[in-house]
Amino acid sequence: AQTVTQSQPEMSVQEAETVTLSCTYDTSESDYYLFWYKQPPSRQMILVIRQEAYKQQNATENRFSVNFQKAAKSFSLKISDSQLGDAAMYFCAYRSANTGNQFYFGTGTSLTVIP
């Protein structure tokens, strides 16, 4: 099974500043998909951004962008102009393109936004 590692259990950022959350994964596959999910205190799981491994261009969604380093098996999430509403748990997830029924999740990073 693939493993996904989020090495930062907790992070904090000043409002309006930029923060980067780290994610690494272990796989022998060349084709796969990566996702970041946000879980606010409401408990809802919200898709933030996704990246296809075959695409070299980093995905961007408004203030959220990723730094995808395929060779290093790294998939970090950058949040620009942080807002109070960004405070949440963030989970990184991996899905194989070949045996793609299972998703593998990291243990999450708790992000605090300081006013």
Added chain:
Amino acid sequence: NAGVTQTPKFQVLKTGQSMTLQCAQDMNHNSMYWYRQDPGMGLRLIYYSASEGTTDKGEVPNGYNVSRLNKREFSLRLESAAPSQTSVYFCASSGTLNSPLHFGNGTRLTVT
């Protein structure tokens, strides 16, 4: 757009009691999943169903059973609840291979 609907939202059980968590999706997805979420452990897969009529064990299947009733519905049953099953449970579904998971709102289960 209902998406993924799971019930109940909260449940308290005594050790040894049984219950079924219900889940339904209206997105015509083939794959459905049950996860549990515990502090510091992320989301762990209990069971999944790649298509109607099939189910497979995930990482933590012991103590649980599932039923894929039809394409829309995927239920999770605890036959004899234990305190170790105190957790937040999420149902999710997914379509094609490049699709993300779509989650229900979760069930907080406490077993005393």
